[in-house]
């Protein structure tokens with residue numbers, strides 16, 4: 001019941017924050033080895049209640065619930081199958097991060113120290129027709145390397161050990177994309193230098209418990225305009 005309540009709260013939150021519009025997006029959480037709890041299709045996230053949630057198996061069969069799951073759950077299932085450490089997945093269409101994805105731009109410029117240490121670079125997955133197996137194919141090359149993905153011309157996916165972690169990654173991703181976009185309209189984005197990044201990684205090793213997979217080596221790039 002606690003997990004159901006938390007899932008519903010996050011549905012309402014992603015709508016209130018503007019990370020989805022209308023019936024966009026879907027959220028799931030792993031409840032045991034073979035089952036996930038997920039949001040139904042065609043229902044605005046702000047209106048979702050506990051009774052709307054569905055339980056599906058990792059094979060995609062509905063176990064309980066009166067509504068239909070979204071066809072986008074293929075993507076969620078692929079993530080759970082490839083990442084034993086992942087227990088929650090959020091798919092949303094936040095404005096700035098989706099704008100990056102629509103320009104086929106990865107968020108891979110090392111410009112904010114905290115972002116370098118916490119989320120690393122965020123890749124963009126090649127465009128795939130939503131709800132098809134193409135989406136699964138497009139995310140697989142990155143699923144084991146990161147917990148954040150941009151989906152070209154579509155949106156984003158974040159995942160973590162629990163719903164809270166997946167939600168905060170989504171919030172962080174959108175915040176970073178927004179700062180980047182605004183800086184570009186001012187005087188361009190100035191990436192940190194290689195030395196500045198190395199110093200950060202040293203702090204990371206002693207003060208932060210960030211997993212190895214997030215310790216992405218950024219290439220030094222010139223100022224972007």
Ligand SMILES: [Zn+2]
Nearest residue numbers: 025091154155
């Ligand atoms: Zn979508």
